[in-house]
Amino acid sequence: MTSTLESEEQLVAGAVRELSRRTRFPVAFGGLVESGVVSVTTIVGNRTRSLDGLRVRPDRGLGGRAMTELRPRMTSNYRTSQQITHDYDMFVLGEGLRTLLAVPIVVAGRPRGVLYAGAWEESQIGGITTAPAMSVAQALSSELRIRDEVERRIASLSAPADLAPSHKEELRESFAELRSVAASVDDAELRERIAGVERRLLALTGDALPPLTSPIPTVHLSPRELDVLSCAALGSTNAEIAAQLGLREGTVKAYLGTAMSKLDASTRHSAVARARRANLLP
Known part of the structure; x- marks a missing residue:
C-alpha cells in the first residue's frame, strides 16, 4: 500500500x-x-x-x-x-x-x-x-x-526544460494555485509536499528571464507575501487576491507593499519581474 x-x-x-x-x-x-x-x-x-x-x-x-x-x-x-x-x-x-x-x-x-x-x-x-x-x-x-x-500537479511536472510561453504561463498558474491551496492546509506533511512541488516548478522556469545588470541581493519574502505576489503575477486585482486567499483587501495591499519594498520595486509589475529573477516565482 x-x-x-x-x-x-x-x-x-x-x-x-x-x-x-x-x-x-x-x-x-x-x-x-x-x-x-x-x-x-x-x-x-x-x-x-x-x-x-x-x-x-x-x-x-x-x-x-x-x-x-x-x-x-x-x-x-x-x-x-x-x-x-x-x-x-x-x-x-x-x-x-x-x-x-x-x-x-x-x-x-x-x-x-x-x-x-x-x-x-x-x-x-x-x-x-x-x-x-x-x-x-x-x-x-x-x-x-x-x-x-x-497529486495532479505532481503528475503534470513532466514539461520539457525549454518551455513554450503557454507552458510557462500554465506553470505560473499552477504555482499560484498551489500557494493558495497550501494556505488552507493544516497538515504539515502535506504542506511540505506542496512546497516540494513549488520548488520543482521554480526549477523548471528558473532561467526563463535574463539576469539584471546588477544582481538582486538575497530577498526573503514571508509565505503570505509570496502568496499575494504569486496571485498578482497572474494579473489578479487586490480584491480578487483577497477572495482567493481569504484575506481582507487592505491586508492584501499591505502584504504587496512589503513585498515591493523588499524587492526594491515601485510597481507590482516590477516586483513580479524581480521576484522571478530572484527565483522566488516561476
Whole structure:
C-alpha cells in the first residue's frame, strides 16, 4: 500500500472518530472507494467483529444509496426497511444495529466513500444529527480534494526544460494555485509536499528571464507575501487576491507593499519581474 493511501486512511479514521463524537452515535465506521467498492477501513464503538471486512458497492445497501443519490440516507429500523437492498445484513444485523445513518463523501461531484453512524436501539434521525454528520463528511471531502490536486500537479511536472510561453504561463498558474491551496492546509506533511512541488516548478522556469545588470541581493519574502505576489503575477486585482486567499483587501495591499519594498520595486509589475529573477516565482 502506498503512503498516499495510508494518509487517506488516516483521514478517514479521524473523520470516523469525529463523526461518533459529534453525532453521539455509539458506532461509527467508513471507508473510501477502491476499485469500484468501498472498503470499510475504520470502525469505532463496535461490540462485535461483524463489521470487519465490509465492502459496499455504490449501488447497494444504505451506503450505496447515499453514494448514488449524493446525499445522506437513514433508517431507524434497518431490519424492516424496504427502501434499501439488504445485501449487507450479515454485517449490520450481525453487529445488532437498528438505526443507521450513511453520509457520502463527495469530491468534485463524485462519490469517494461513505461514513456511517449507527445505534443498537431504534431512534429518530433528524437535522440535528445529519447536520454535524454532513459537516464531518464535507471536511473530509475538502482534504481529499486538496490531496487530489497536489497529486495532479505532481503528475503534470513532466514539461520539457525549454518551455513554450503557454507552458510557462500554465506553470505560473499552477504555482499560484498551489500557494493558495497550501494556505488552507493544516497538515504539515502535506504542506511540505506542496512546497516540494513549488520548488520543482521554480526549477523548471528558473532561467526563463535574463539576469539584471546588477544582481538582486538575497530577498526573503514571508509565505503570505509570496502568496499575494504569486496571485498578482497572474494579473489578479487586490480584491480578487483577497477572495482567493481569504484575506481582507487592505491586508492584501499591505502584504504587496512589503513585498515591493523588499524587492526594491515601485510597481507590482516590477516586483513580479524581480521576484522571478530572484527565483522566488516561476
